[in-house]
Amino acid sequence: MIKILAIESSCDETAAAVVQDGTQVLSNIIFSQADLHSKYGGVVPEVASRLHIECIDTVVQEALQEANTDLEAIDAVAVTFAPGLIGSLLVGLSYAKALAFGAGKPLIGVHHIEGHICANYLNGMKPPFVCLVASGGHSHIVRVNDYRAYEILGKTRDDAAGEAFDKVARVLGLGYPGGPNIDKAAKKGVADIAFTKPNFHDGSLDFSFSGIKTAVINYVHNLEQKGLPLQVENIAASFQKTVVDILTENTFKAAKQSHIQRIALAGGVASNSDLRMRFKEKAAAEGMEFYCPEPIFCTDNAAMIGAAAYHYYKCSAFAGMDLNAKAYLPIDYNQEVL
């Protein structure tokens, strides 16, 4: 049995988990800084780094304790090294390096988006499959050919889906983080406003969300200028429906073109109730298998990093003490040249 201690600190969650054999979560501790950033309407990078420093040790100790284990019994230390906020990444990476070096354990560097995808292994998914990864910083359709082997089939040309949720929420006065609040408001509304969907005429599977975001902002400003009341719930429902339509259409098109019958969701936006429902229904209608991590493993967490790291452990793909954090790195990076 292989036990991996995993650490994630790429944005505003300080997280640590112990994962056994890549599938069993023995502990999953998440300290979310969201409340502290909410008064600024978004994550303040410098504040995030400082908070990571303050609580990373407690979070890691708690993860070991809850898993009823200690560093001695751990087989490897895994950590998110890219992409993300550089200061935030450096806190987790430096801590993980020190821990691994001090305890004489191997170090495994995990790509954050790969972690999101691998959260699906926690409930039994196996490659090959097509995965939509939609979070605050990324919107990708990825073909997972094998463990550790990724191909990007489509990506956003401007804003990430989560970013659009957050900005629209702000304009509607729903606060940060916007996704869960829009999800909640949309349940009480009717999707009666038609926001135009982007249309690339080149057959591309790419996304674009900035046009819809601007359309919602203009719609709201227009009503405000006329002194008319805002139907916040209906606007939220209409915006969410438009985004879910686009995400669903492109991902299923990608799976069809790849002749793959298995489809999955990942990333913070994957906890959206409408998106999950739509994927489930469409997969059932098309006779496809559908996987989606539990919501707690969709938003940032370290269990997903442990699930990804297991497949690096199995082939001894360990990182050196010179592993550096990277703010930007595509998921299909060459793992040999790091």
Ligand code: KG4
């Ligand atoms: O994966 P994640 O926790 O962090 C990043 O790697 O970015 O994703 C955070 C994003 C935020 O933009 C948040 O608003 C969005 O995921 N999100 C949601 C929901 N829950 C979180 N978006 C739509 N519906 C939700 N229920």
Ligand code: ZN
């Ligand atoms: Zn994330």
